[in-house]
Amino acid sequence: MLLTIEGLTKAFPGSRKGERVLAVDGVSLSVEEGKMFTLLGPSGCGKTTTLRSIAGLERPDAGEITVAGRVFFSSQKRTWVPPNERGLGMVFQSYAIWPHMDVFKNVAFPLLVGRKKLDREEIQRRVDRVLDVVRLGDLAGRQATDLSGGQQQRLALARALVMEPPLLLLDEPLSNLDAKLREEMRFELKRLQRDLGITAVYVTHDQSEALAMSNVVAVMRDGKIEQQGRPREIYDRPATRFVASFIGSTNLFEGRVSGRNGEYEVTTPAGTVRTPSEQDLSLGDDVTISIRPEHIGIEPEDGTAAGPPQPGVWRGTVATRAFIGEAVDHLVEVGDIRLRVRSNPRISIPEGTSVVLTILGEHCTVLPARE
Amino acid sequence: MAEIAAAETATTWLPRLRRRIFRLEFLILGLAVIAVGYLAVVPLLYLLWGTFFDATGPTLRFFQEAYSEVGLLNMIGTSLIFAIGSTTISLVVGTLLAYLNVRTDVPLRIVFFAAALVPLIIPGILYTISWIFLLSPRIGLLNRLAEPILGPRPWDIFSLPGMILVEGLHLSPIVFLLMVAAFRSMDPSLEESALMSGARIPTMFRRITLPLVRPALLSALLVMAVRGLESFEVPALLGIPTGIWVFTSRIWRALDDFPPGFGVAGAYAFSLLAITSIGVFLHSRMGNRGRRFQTVTGKGFRPRRLELGRARWPAAALVLVYFFLAVVLPLGILIYASTQRFYSVPSPESIGRATLDNYGYILGLGQAQRALWNSLVLGLGSATAVMLIMAVIAWIVVRTRVSGRWLLDSLASLPLAVPGLVMGVSLLFVYLRFPLPVYGTLLILFIAYLTRYMPYGIRYASTSMYQIAAELEESAQASGASWWQSFRRIVLPLLMPGLLAGWIYIVMVSFRELSSSILLYTPGNEVLSIVIWEQWQNGQFTQLAALGVIMVAILLSLVVIAYKLGARIGLRSA
Numbered sequence: 001m002l003l004t005i006e007g008l009t010k011a012f013p014g015s016r017k018g019e020r021v022l023a024v025d026g027v028s029l030s031v032e033e034g035k036m037f038t039l040l041g042p043s044g045c046g047k048t049t050t051l052r053s054i055a056g057l058e059r060p061d062a063g064e065i066t067v068a069g070r071v072f073f074s075s076q077k078r079t080w081v082p083p084n085e086r087g088l089g090m091v092f093q094s095y096a097i098w099p100h101m102d103v104f105k106n107v108a109f110p111l112l113v114g115r116k117k118l119d120r121e122e123i124q125r126r127v128d129r130v131l132d133v134v135r136l137g138d139l140a141g142r143q144a145t146d147l148s149g150g151q152q153q154r155l156a157l158a159r160a161l162v163m164e165p166p167l168l169l170l171d172e173p174l175s176n177l178d179a180k181l182r183e184e185m186r187f188e189l190k191r192l193q194r195d196l197g198i199t200a201v202y203v204t205h206d207q208s209e210a211l212a213m214s215n216v217v218a219v220m221r222d223g224k225i226e227q228q229g230r231p232r233e234i235y236d237r238p239a240t241r242f243v244a245s246f247i248g249s250t251n252l253f254e255g256r257v258s259g260r261n262g263e264y265e266v267t268t269p270a271g272t273v274r275t276p277s278e279q280d281l282s283l284g285d286d287v288t289i290s291i292r293p294e295h296i297g298i299e300p301e302d303g304t305a306a307g308p309p310q311p312g313v314w315r316g317t318v319a320t321r322a323f324i325g326e327a328v329d330h331l332v333e334v335g336d337i338r339l340r341v342r343s344n345p346r347i348s349i350p351e352g353t354s355v356v357l358t359i360l361g362e363h364c365t366v367l368p369a370r371e
Numbered sequence: 372m373a374e375i376a377a378a379e380t381a382t383t384w385l386p387r388l389r390r391r392i393f394r395l396e397f398l399i400l401g402l403a404v405i406a407v408g409y410l411a412v413v414p415l416l417y418l419l420w421g422t423f424f425d426a427t428g429p430t431l432r433f434f435q436e437a438y439s440e441v442g443l444l445n446m447i448g449t450s451l452i453f454a455i456g457s458t459t460i461s462l463v464v465g466t467l468l469a470y471l472n473v474r475t476d477v478p479l480r481i482v483f484f485a486a487a488l489v490p491l492i493i494p495g496i497l498y499t500i501s502w503i504f505l506l507s508p509r510i511g512l513l514n515r516l517a518e519p520i521l522g523p524r525p526w527d528i529f530s531l532p533g534m535i536l537v538e539g540l541h542l543s544p545i546v547f548l549l550m551v552a553a554f555r556s557m558d559p560s561l562e563e564s565a566l567m568s569g570a571r572i573p574t575m576f577r578r579i580t581l582p583l584v585r586p587a588l589l590s591a592l593l594v595m596a597v598r599g600l601e602s603f604e605v606p607a608l609l610g611i612p613t614g615i616w617v618f619t620s621r622i623w624r625a626l627d628d629f630p631p632g633f634g635v636a637g638a639y640a641f642s643l644l645a646i647t648s649i650g651v652f653l654h655s656r657m658g659n660r661g662r663r664f665q666t667v668t669g670k671g672f673r674p675r676r677l678e679l680g681r682a683r684w685p686a687a688a689l690v691l692v693y694f695f696l697a698v699v700l701p702l703g704i705l706i707y708a709s710t711q712r713f714y715s716v717p718s719p720e721s722i723g724r725a726t727l728d729n730y731g732y733i734l735g736l737g738q739a740q741r742a743l744w745n746s747l748v749l750g751l752g753s754a755t756a757v758m759l760i761m762a763v764i765a766w767i768v769v770r771t772r773v774s775g776r777w778l779l780d781s782l783a784s785l786p787l788a789v790p791g792l793v794m795g796v797s798l799l800f801v802y803l804r805f806p807l808p809v810y811g812t813l814l815i816l817f818i819a820y821l822t823r824y825m826p827y828g829i830r831y832a833s834t835s836m837y838q839i840a841a842e843l844e845e846s847a848q849a850s851g852a853s854w855w856q857s858f859r860r861i862v863l864p865l866l867m868p869g870l871l872a873g874w875i876y877i878v879m880v881s882f883r884e885l886s887s888s889i890l891l892y893t894p895g896n897e898v899l900s901i902v903i904w905e906q907w908q909n910g911q912f913t914q915l916a917a918l919g920v921i922m923v924a925i926l927l928s929l930v931v932i933a934y935k936l937g938a939r940i941g942l943r944s945a
Contacts, residue, residue: 082566083566084568086567089567098582149466
């Protein structure tokens with residue numbers, strides 16, 4: 001493990017006098033070498049505080065942080081390494097490009113102020129190399145403030161990489177870019193990280209960014225890690241209601257276990273579903289069912305008389321539809337319940353049409369009931 | 372056809388113009404513009420005229436006279452050394468304190484506020500007198516305390532270094548406030564990324580922090596240099612007794628002669644004005660060039676304060692030493708002096724003889740009562756008039772597209788370059804020749820204050836005006852409101868916080884005003900600072916201390932009330 005964090009805790013003074021607000025509440029995690037680890041969560045969930053604690057820009061109240069075998073912080077051993085001795089690379093949300101220096105000087109700064117004294121040629125060589133890597137090679141003499149947003153972002157990255165740090169910390173690095181550029185930089189960052197074999201901790205509130213870029217995602221809420229796993233796992237098998245609704249969009253139904261033979265049968269106000277689950281549930285347990293909009297099949301009622309209700313086959317009426325380019329969203333009313341169904345743009349059903357919805361058991365996720 | 376149309380326009384054109392001219396809107400705008408133009412330009416024209424002309428025509432006689440005085444080169448050198456020295460002290464002290472306060476975890480942060488505010492409130496004349504009580508070779512408390520260690524009379528306040536120390540300490544709160552604003556608006560991640568790059572804190576401060584606040588530093592430097600050149604109280608009380616002359620004390624001296632040397636004073640005033648104008652001009656030029664360095668991203672920062680580690684308590688000690696020098700000692704000795712019948716160096720016996728007699732004397736003194744009344748009338752009156760006129764001017768400058776509106780802005784800011792004594796001389800030139808009885812009444816002081824505080828007024832008013840979206844006014848007009856109605860009911864109420872802040876600031880500085888008043892007052896029209904000045908000349912040290920304590924108390928309560936009212940007292944870069 002390149003980075004391990006044990007029981008990290010950090011409180012800030014609250015708005016009222018004497019009050020303490022827990023920003024990070026006993027977070028433990030570990031990151032393998034060469035992997036991209038993402039802390040994902042809404043603002044105020046403690047992800048940035050966790051990152052800043054790794055950087056040494058925040059002094060935690062308790063816990064232990066170890067990078068490449070070196071203990072940076074330990075409340076037990078009373079160890080504290082200041083940020084300027086940790087040798088980590090960091091890209092800030094605002095890029096923090098120094099406006100009074102040109103591109104070259106911005107990148108050379110870490111080499112000039114560090115403990116190791118390098119000669120001028122070595123500095124020149126290293127800066128040129130890292131500028132080439134981020135494709136800013138021909139802008140070395142440019143004033144930093146004359147760069148575009150995307151170029152500033154790559155400059156910040158170059159400055160963080162020039163020391164060849166064991167760990168790269170990225171604090172919402174893409175959030176200040178416009179949508180188009182953001183998608184481009186997403187791939188660019190991923191490519192760099194993989195090609196250079198960098199270990200990185202990435203903080204973001206953007207779930208699609210997290211899914212696209214990471215090897216491992218940790219979803220945080222209220223200072224705790226709610227779920228941690230590969231992007232696919234997090235998306236397909238969310239562990240809690242919060243994760244299910246924060247990652248992508250989903251339909252959530254309150255329900256009760258009404259049968260168990262091999263599969264569980266769950267009855268919800270909209271209808272019943274049959275679903276396999278590794279969880280140990282008993283009859284009568286309250287649960288929540290999560291079904292992603294794109295996992296619900298939709299077709300117009302074909303007129304044949306409706307048989308007895310079947311698990312996974314619900315009948316409803318289209319309330320509204322919206323064409324969103326690569327898909328069509330239908331809002332379907334099943335009794336009092338409204339659910340979102342996303343379908344291929346070739347399928348578009350007018351409002352007021354009766355429809356049949358099909359839900360496969362493997363697409364349902366059984367979650368704990370509302371707290 | 373064309374002729375008919377022309378005739379028609381001619382007949383409708385005149386009455387329309389007449390109607391427009393007599394509309395309230397144009398009356399108000401016109402009067403405000405005329406007032407600003409008159410106040411800013413006329414005194415300077417008279418100064419030029421009075422300096423470069425005598426009864427026979429154009430002349431350089433006054434300059435010859437002024438500059439043939441013995442030791443003149445010396446005087447210019449002293450003026451510059453004094454300004455540079457006090458600027459250096461205030462910049463170093465003010466910047467360091469501002470950085471410690473905003474960006475580090477130095478303890479005792481609560482002390483900063485008092486340390487920054489109190490010297491700002493104490494009038495320069497009182498501050499200087501306090502320091503005489505502390506460091507005069509004969510009666511200075513600190514001299515007495517240090518004598519056993521350093522030998523007899525180790526320090527002399529009546530010297531150039533003494534003057535620089537007092538002026539530097541008195542100016543440092545202004546630098547502090549300017550730099551606090553600069554450090555607050557700096558993105559802290561610019562420093563954090565330097566730390567992440569492996570830089571030590573001193574390296575970071577030198578190579579990242581200081582270059583980033585350089586525009587603010589340069590701006591503070593120029594403002595302080597101009598203030599140092601303008602200063603009158605310190606050179607008058609500390610320099611004149613030992614023959615250390617600067618421009619301002621020379622001007623005062625020329626006019627104190629009999630007969631008064633108006634032309635010679637004008638020549639000095641003109642030279643000083645030329646120097647300060649360069650400073651103010653450079654300063655205004657810088658405003659345009661600072662853009663590139665803008666580091667404000669508009670995001671709310673939650674800056675983590677830098678951990679000083681082992682340097683934490685030494686830094687706190689530094690702050691405490693400053694607090695003692697700048698606040699506790701001067702204020703303490705002033706209060707002590709006010710309780711003594713005759714001034715003597717503080718000792719257990721003298722403290723035992725403390726009495727409130729001086730306060731009784733001052734409160735019963737007709738001259739002091741009149742001066743208090745005059746100061747109140749002038750302070751409140753000039754602050755109200757300045758802020759109202761400047762609200763109108765700011766509206767013209769910010770809202771309209773009238774060509775030449777920038778000129779209006781510059782005219783209102785022009786007096787910033789005019790030292791108080793120079794303004795006094797110029798107004799003497801104007802109103803000694805004026806047919807109406809303005810000289811010899813309070814009105815001349817009112818005009819002086821109005822002129823001197825216009826620049827502060829325009830800063831406060833136009834800053835707030837920029838923050839009011841034009842749509843708010845446009846929607847009032849779309850609702851059918853006339854210009855006056857929308858100005859009175861929409862613009863003025865929205866401007867109020869800014870106007871109030873400016874108003875309080877002007878009341879405060881007008882209470883301390885000495886350098887213009889000293890040339891313009893006549894018996895019966897004294898203000899508080901003049902009474903203190905006269906009592907100092909008469910050797911009534913303990914009585915003036917009592918009056919000073921009362922004055923500081925009034926100003927302090929004014930500030931407290933202002934804070935309670937929720938007005939922000941920010942200091943514009945002036």
